[in-house]
Amino acid sequence: DREAAVQAAMNIFWNRGFEAAPVSELADAMGITRSSFYNSFGDRESAFLEALAAYRKAAPDAELAMVRPGQPVKPVLRKLLKEVCHFLAGVNDGRGCFMVNSINELATADNALGACMGETVLNRVRVYEKLLKQAVRQGEIEKPHDIRAVARAFFTFVCGLSAISKIIRDEGELWRMCEVFLAGMGFAGGEQPGRMPRSEIKR
Numbered sequence: 001d002r003e004a005a006v007q008a009a010m011n012i013f014w015n016r017g018f019e020a021a022p023v024s025e026l027a028d029a030m031g032i033t034r035s036s037f038y039n040s041f042g043d044r045e046s047a048f049l050e051a052l053a054a055y056r057k058a059a060p061d062a063e064l065a066m067v068r069p070g071q072p073v074k075p076v077l078r079k080l081l082k083e084v085c086h087f088l089a090g091v092n093d094g095r096g097c098f099m100v101n102s103i104n105e106l107a108t109a110d111n112a113l114g115a116c117m118g119e120t121v122l123n124r125v126r127v128y129e130k131l132l133k134q135a136v137r138q139g140e141i142e143k144p145h146d147i148r149a150v151a152r153a154f155f156t157f158v159c160g161l162s163a164i165s166k167i168i169r170d171e172g173e174l175w176r177m178c179e180v181f182l183a184g185m186g187f188a189g190g191e192q193p194g195r196m197p198r199s200e201i202k203r
Contacts (some may be wrong), residue, residue: 003054005030005040010051014098017105018048018113045113048102052116055098060084061158064122065128073135074187077154081182084158085174088165121155128154141186150185157181 008029010019027037030087041047056062060083067076088096095101099120107117129151136143144150157178165174182188 004039005032006047006054007016007048009047010055010098013048013051014095014101018044019105042073045111045155048113049116052099052102052120056120059097059099060087061124061127061138064131067131067134069134070138072140073131073138074140074189077131078182078189081158081161081178082175084161085171088162089169089171089174094166094169096166097159100159103159125151128152128181153185 008031010028011024011086012029021044021071024035026033026044026047030037032040037047041050061080063083064076064080067073103117103121107121109117109180125148129148132147132151132154133140133146135141136147161174161177164177167176179188179203
């Protein structure tokens with residue numbers, strides 16, 4: 001079951017980090033031999049990239065790419081941060097965000113993994129920038145002096161929220177930080193009833 005194997009690898013990488021996750025431990029978590037691991041994934045780097053891709057598809061902010069033209073952006077961003085707070089405080093046992101942890105560990109690496117993490121950051125910022133432009137067009141916010149800088153600030157805040165959630169694990173406390181940030185960015189209020197779908201990431 002490749003999906004289950006990738007999920008098992010994700011949890012090892014998430015708990016240990018890439019460099020501290022040996023092939024032997026990955027294979028044991030998957031319930032396969034080392035030779036089967038190499039036959040199935042090729043190498044540790046490929047297994048990590050597959051796990052990261054699976055995480056990105058199920059992470060709370062994956063919903064942002066599905067926002068349609070004309071759909072209000074402000075409530076979507078507020079719901080996103082609410083879902084992030086819920087995810088960080090409950091689902092992942094104080095481990096932070098797998099993607100953010102990986103960025104911190106690997107972004108400066110001079111290899112394919114470092115390049116992947118750099119592109120991951122740029123892609124996420126592009127999504128925020130696109131949504132901010134949509135919010136401006138729809139009259140939800142005033143046009144910022146530098147939309148790209150605001151988009152980067154949003155992504156940076158989410159990364160910081162992931163880091164501090166390892167210490168502050170109370171969902172309400174995390175959300176209060178988000179409310180202060182959102183108010184400063186001009187996104188105070190405006191959420192609609194309900195929450196974004198729960199993440200499909202398993203422990």
